[in-house]
Amino acid sequence: MGGERSMFLVMALLAAQAQDVLPVTRAKPRTTTPWITNDDYPAADARQHHEGTVAFTLQIDPSGHATKCDVTASSGYPGLDNGACFLLMRRARFDPARDASGKAVASNYPGRFTWRLGKAKPTRTGVDGTAGSKAPPPPGMLELAVAALPATYKQPAKAEIRFGPDRRVIECRIEESSGSAAVDKVACAQLRSLEDASAGSKAEAAEYIVSFRADPVPRP
Template sequence: MFLVMALLAVQAQDSAKGPKPPTPLTNPSSWITDDDYPPSAKRQRHEGTVEFRLKVGPGGVPIDCTVTQSSSFDELDERACSLLVRRARFWPARDAAGNAMAFTYTNRFTWRLGSAPPHRNGVGGGVGAGAPIPPAELQLTVARLPSDYRQPVIAAVSFEANQRVVDCRILESSGNSAIDRAACGQLLSLATAPSSKSGALAAKTAEYIVSFRTEAPAKP
């Protein structure tokens, strides 16, 4: 993940839409998977369910995670919260005037080992070997979010065989054209082509989530 600063001037527009609850932008099954199992916990056969609460900003990006029911193992609890803050993304809640607002999201994730072939345990208990791998992510800090901003941008970036970025296509709009253009502008400059296991590189397309936030990112 990389973080850049982008100051945008956008035209705010009022919205007459009614209040809406938040919904996940990406499949919760991709937020944590069996591939993320802490190695030491796996060696010690530690398992358990972590119940959590995310504090999410108006841009749909989590800013804090609290364990509300421990798995009984600190390593599993901490790993779950760390991944959720990095990967969970939402269409934000909106008030009666249509403005994006902060909200909380609660769910659970079970760290589970077994003798059967590996499978992916999704947030909320869903399973499936085909659980998607999280897309790459870019976070941008802006001066303010427009009132018609609905969600982070999902974009597809195309690369030539020499890894040069040649195209950016919006798959899911933020709801604001200036925000969409800013997202693609940053990706065209900063996106990195997927690594190739072989010596020959071929043109590829990578998917990105571009999140926007108004608050300064927390210092490590």
């Protein structure tokens, strides 16, 4: 009986401790303006009349930025899935979740977006102002696990890589910093190690969003 009571007290204590660190308020979007509209329709999918709903979960850091986007239910088309996550990572901003003490904490934000073609010819506004079939494709997504992240890390890095005649990466340029020069360097190092990253494409360059997550190495 004494052992059972002790176990109960330990479980109650652990539950209380867990409750202290769990968010008591959820992350809330900072604006009611839609993050994605039909003007963002991926051109290739629009031409092929692809439609579908993407379910996603965003990981939100204490500053209210999205650090990762996971597709939890696919639309059935990679272009629509990747397009939604790319736009969410770049545009979504939140008032962060807070714990019982009022401190901002990391949290998750689930959602859904439906790509649906209207009667009007769909276009996609590109980052360079072009639209439709002339718009650049969404950047590739690369996620890296590291033992720890520096305090200066604020967001995924955006980089452009260029290919040589053999389709291997010969140059990497950071377009939008992660906030940490060391993290940016790791991002480019990983992108440089890609082999034939543009397989099936004749493009001379490509853009990537490189996100990081802290995944400490377990002790033996």
